[in-house]
Amino acid sequence: MMYAANLFEDKVALVTGGRSGIGYGIAEALLKLGAKVAICSRKEAPLAEAAEQLSKLGPCRYQACDIRDGAQVERLAERIKSEYGRLDLLVNNAGGQFPSLARAISDNGWNAVINTNLNGTFYVSRIMAEHFFIPQASGNIVNIIVNMARGFPGMAHTGAARAGVENLTKSLAQEWATYNVRVNCVAPGTIISSGLHTYAEPVKALLEEMKADNLMGRHGRVEEVANAVLFLASPLSSYTSGTTLYVDGLDHLHSDRMRLVNGVRSS
Numbered sequence: 331m332m333y334a335a336n337l338f339e340d341k342v343a344l345v346t347g348g349r350s351g352i353g354y355g356i357a358e359a360l361l362k363l364g365a366k367v368a369i370c371s372r373k374e375a376p377l378a379e380a381a382e383q384l385s386k387l388g389p390c391r392y393q394a395c396d397i398r399d400g401a402q403v404e405r406l407a408e409r410i411k412s413e414y415g416r417l418d419l420l421v422n423n424a425g426g427q428f429p430s431l432a433r434a435i436s437d438n439g440w441n442a443v444i445n446t447n448l449n450g451t452f453y454v455s456r457i458m459a460e461h462f463f464i465p466q467a468s469g470n471i472v473n474i475i476v477n478m479a480r481g482f483p484g485m486a487h488t489g490a491a492r493a494g495v496e497n498l499t500k501s502l503a504q505e506w507a508t509y510n511v512r513v514n515c516v517a518p519g520t521i522i523s524s525g526l527h528t529y530a531e532p533v534k535a536l537l538e539e540m541k542a543d544n545l546m547g548r549h550g551r552v553e554e555v556a557n558a559v560l561f562l563a564s565p566l567s568s569y570t571s572g573t574t575l576y577v578d579g580l581d582h583l584h585s586d587r588m589r590l591v592n593g594v595r596s597s
């Protein structure tokens with residue numbers, strides 16, 4: 331860990347989807363640097379288990395919450411208020427999708443992905459800003475999106491949702507600058523994490539091809555995403571807002587996902 335050990339001392343952070351993978355890694359990194367943390371996700375049992383592990387590093391509370399349900403998010407805000415009294419950092423990490431060519435995505439499938447990634451991110455951001463950041467006149471939001479700089483063939487729903495989040499980030503960053511709130515995105519490429527376990531063949535084969543196609547010749551690590559979040563969450567980035575930091579080994583400039591999708595389609 332190359333950041334000062336007390337970088338987030340006295341700071342309170344909420345990491346959505348903090349029970350697994352990238353969110354867990356972000357929560358872990360924040361706790362190691364002195365933050366008090368809250369995590370939420372839909373599934374209570376694994377969430378409780380994650381919070382128990384994370385509590386070995388520092389204060390970590392949890393509450394089951396579906397970010398698509400504003401009433402549940404309101405209850406989460408009340409809980410954070412009663413446990414910690416404030417919130418300094420929101421990491422909108424909860425999200426996901428399923429691989430599918432666009433023409434095979436049903437209306438429900440499309441809506442599930444848009445609701446999760448775009449609407450859920452908006453609800454949590456607005457509710458936490460109203461409860462904490464605006465009255466405190468300080469706050470920080472980091473949105474985990476995905477590299478979709480050249481579109482996202484094979485996952486058009488998430489490409490559209492994350493592009494929405496990236497643009498929302500630019501709007502909120504401007505509207506809330508007056509309240510001393512910064513809003514930024516981290517856009518991971520392919521990261522070795524629990525999220526990838528949810529994919530079946532032939533997507534696993536595709537992931538190997540994506541590794542070969544990457545100019546650094548590898549997938550990313552959870553710590554590399556967490557380190558980018560730490561930078562944007564800290565005063566080290568105090569003049570940076572409304573931006574996207576790619577953690578993707580150059581995929582946003584280079585990768586040809588359509589070629590890879592065609593490879594899967596013809597196999």
Ligand SMILES: CCC/C=C/C(=O)SCCNC(=O)CCNC(=O)[C@H](O)C(C)(C)COP(=O)([O-])OP(=O)([O-])OC[C@H]1O[C@@H](n2cnc3c(N)ncnc32)[C@H](O)[C@@H]1OP(=O)([O-])[O-]
Pocket residue numbers: 425426427428429430436437438439440442443446476519520521525526528
């Ligand atoms: C390169 C890598 C880059 C990115 C990596 C990562 O992000 S890793 C992170 C990866 N981690 C994650 O992605 C974790 C989080 N992801 C999730 O929880 C789900 O993917 C979710 C976002 C769809 C939400 O789920 P939910 O509970 O709201 O969904 P629900 O069950 O109520 O279904 C609603 C509709 O969606 C449809 N549908 C669902 N799955 C599939 C499928 N495989 N196939 C086809 N369709 C599917 C389902 O059929 C239904 O439509 P229908 O039949 O009524 O017309």
Ligand SMILES: NC(=O)C1=CN([C@@H]2O[C@H](COP(=O)(O)OP(=O)(O)OC[C@H]3O[C@@H](n4cnc5c(N)ncnc54)[C@H](OP(=O)(O)O)[C@@H]3O)[C@@H](O)[C@H]2O)C=CC1
Pocket residue numbers: 346347348349350351352353370371372373374377395396397398423424425426427446450474475476477517518519520521522523524525526528
């Ligand atoms: N791994 C990768 O290569 C990449 C990942 N990403 C993004 O990074 C984020 C984390 O991914 P990763 O850790 O790999 O994958 P995971 O599947 O492990 O993490 C997704 C997390 O989000 C939670 N979640 C999903 N839907 C909701 C919801 N509606 N309300 C609350 N929580 C929810 C899940 O918990 P629960 O099921 O309990 O709700 C889970 O903890 C995601 O947004 C993902 O799309 C982006 C680029 C690449």
